[in-house]
Amino acid sequence: MATTTTIPGTLGGTPESSTPAIRVRDLRKNYGAIQAVRGISMEVAPGEIFGLIGPDGAGKTSTFQILAGVMEATSGVADVFSRPARETRAQTGYLTQSFSLYPDLTVSENIRYIGDLRHVPADEIESRAQRYLWMFDMGRFSNRLAGKLSGGMKQKLSLVAALVPEPHVLLLDEPTTGVDPVSRREFWDALAHLASDGLTILVATPYLDEAERCHRVAFMHLGELQQIGTPSELRSSLHVKRLELRASDLSRAEKILSEESGAREIISDVQRFGDRLDLLARDPLQAEELVNREMKAAGISVSEIRLADPTLENTFVATLRNIGHEMHETPFPARHTHRELKGQIAIGAEQLTMQFGSFTAVNNLQLQVRYGEIYGLLGANGAGKTTTIKMLCGLLDPTRGKVQLAGADRAQSARSQAVRQRIGYMSQKFSLYDDLTIEENLEFFAGVYGVPEDERREKREWVLSFSGLEGKQDLITGSLPGGWKQRVAFGAAIMHEPSVLFLDEPTSGVDPLARRAFWTMINRLADEGTAVLVTTHYLEEAEQCNRLGLMVAGEFVAEGSPSGVKARQTGHLLEFVVDQPQKAADFLKLAGERWRVSLFGDRLHIISDASPEKAIAATTAQLNGIGMNVLEAREGRFSLEDVFISVVERARLQGKVASDDA
């Protein structure tokens, strides 16, 4: 049975209204013998953004399909505005996990079609489409084929198409998978705006930084809801503090502290990032003492211990742990080590340039990644990340410049057999053959990458256990949910223990727990001397890298360690709590530069170049001027995402544009 821990106070905390927009009572869905949804109950109030979070296979998509009225429930109630979901389809907008509009129709044709199907008057379709396209800054793309839009644009188009019939409820199933940070923030700004106009939004997301922007969040696991509450309630329900530890030898520090940690110990959790460790502890003072003692004993110098609040991600992992769902770690059967290579240059690029006709995709890029290093390549869609990776691993010949890969320069051809044996590549799109079974896929890749015959069995078994698919090796790969496929693909890419590893958005669509297992594995490989080059849209994840390069329009605009990049950020991040957050955000966006303002749940983030005191005073005066009250204002700390967005926007102001706008 579902044991839902409703945190006290949440019921009263929901937005005011007597009839819920969405009411789910003891909902169940079985596929044959498999129980996908096992009796969930929840209510979503009108105008609320309600987040559904859970690992892959938790039953989120089934719940969405039932609420959208496109699938029948096995039993239970799924009402939208007090009527069965199936009957209220006309009031529901549904964004599916993958893009479900027509790639061979233009933006406006897609909108027209959806509008017609829903009996929206023709002139209304026209005017609403214009309004929403303008709102999402897509007006100039109305005649572009949907298939030619970038991932972020596609999702925005889906949203526009869903909004044109003016639904009362929006169901969004992982809407931002594969969408770059800038578009993601715009997307969420738009959602906040719509919710303040009274639209009810139910959204599933694997990214917990997005969950922070929901009014309430529910954790779903194995078809049951585990916890419902506002993000801050969930965070405080853990009763722990987070310690950020910066030290000289993170790898060893992690090992030592992991041995000390446990559910009953002082330190309950240790997680490694690119240049720090995150520790969770009930009593921070005791924990700090313990850390200092242990580090001293091991001869590791501690440069900083900083106290912070736990993140939703911490909460999520802890919750899953409490119910006994832990990523059991099967140690990787490493047979080869690249430790002796550490410190040497694994990937090098000088003046790397790629031109497609008159368009310069990559311009004069310098890059060095050493063995044992994790390098993150960040950038919006169309910034040139994938082109860069393709040139680095020899799939594409650069127009100009030199590439050095795994000890061979381009003259020797990075495509040679010997070099290929040493690199691993996991691409964004292609990874596995959908029509083969998992076992057959693994066997195939073990064969192509030349995994020695006697190691194949243990490697295959490791991939299965890493993916949590033991005993399911005979499933057809195409039938797996996206997140699981990613895990198998990742496993397949490292079976031959490459010394250089390219990962192109490896974790898109993967749940937090699995993502953590990915990064544990990536760190372990790096410790063994593997050079890792990774691209990601998720900046929380970029914190895991040792060094970062931020790309805009084919060039690096910032490079360095995560803390370094953040420290070099000019300007200040200000956090405001006001009584009418959405109105305030709209007003400030119009008054100043759009990108400087964004709304996180009930808090406003403003990036200002002036000194914090001055900026707070100025903004407060501005808001008071239109009759709004500022309840709280303080300087906050930049997240990597804030840095990314301001860097990209500043570059854009200087005339550098992404290829999307071309």
Added chain:
Amino acid sequence: MRRILAQTRKELTQIVRDYRTLSLALLLPIFLLLLLGSAISLTVDDLPIVVQDLDNSSASHDYIDAFRASVTLHVVPWPVDLKPEDALTSNQARGALIIPVYFGRDIARGSVAQVQLLVDGSDSNTARLIAGYSSQITQAYNAASGGVVRAQPVQTAMRFWYNPGRSSKKFYGPGIFVLGLSMFPPLLASLAMAKEGEQKTILQVYVSSISAHEFLLGKILAFMLVALGEAVLMCVLLFTYFGLNLAGDPTPFLIATVLYAFCVASFGVMVGAAIPSQAAALQAVALGGFLLVFLLSGLIYPISNIPAGLRWLSNFIWGRYYIEIVRDALLQGGGWPATWYKVLEIAATGAIFYALAWRTMRRMQVKA
């Protein structure tokens, strides 16, 4: 109604957008008609036969000249020292005529002269033709050289109606026209339908509360228009290049064409709905639309030639009735009395396809 039209417009936009689809829809039927319409021909001429003249007399030369005069056969000289069967095995000739020594002498004596004709029987149709023509030529030679002439009590005067020149173009043209209509519109319809399932766009359709009837009719209407467009283009070709004309009342043909367009579009949509994979749907339509219509509809071989065990199948082949209607309209001109029940058969088949498609789609929900 508005949703049906919206659906139709969307389908047509998609077809027009992709030039490959568009050419598949419009150019390939024309190409098929030109190619098959002119290439298929069961009247043969210039069949090579070798002649080995062991007698080499004036009588044998006369006899060989009679063969030379034939349009159907083409005489290839063959040296006496080579085995005539080599000409057959090396495919230089389809038959071999061997004239023994004393051929001239036997004729002069008035006794019966024997000649030998070896025919390559591997292609039975051609073999029958060679045998037939050879005995006709021999009969004519006998008559001319004053052999025994019997009185002929019955004489047939043959006239070929409807297609006096016995042009095979006029016979096959209408058949290929039907084949084109049976193949391309359902192919496109099934691909479009399967694509909705494959690309998951069907979810947006499900969530929009459009009914299964509206959705199916919208799609079918679009591909009916494609079929009718093809029909018009191919008709232009039939009336010009193939030299056909309407014979008699055209209304059964016009009505049957609209119904047939509905029938094939429904067939495609039905297949696409049942098999949500483009590759598999394509195979199914290729089997149903092409193979069955090609083999079992009387397009090339008369239905009476189909072995009795399989002949009943042709009653279920929708193309068969339409071929008969088209041939009637363009050649025989029998009008309604000759075709009314065939028009009904087409309508009924279309209705069955539609009902099956609706059965698959009726819930407009994800199957689970």
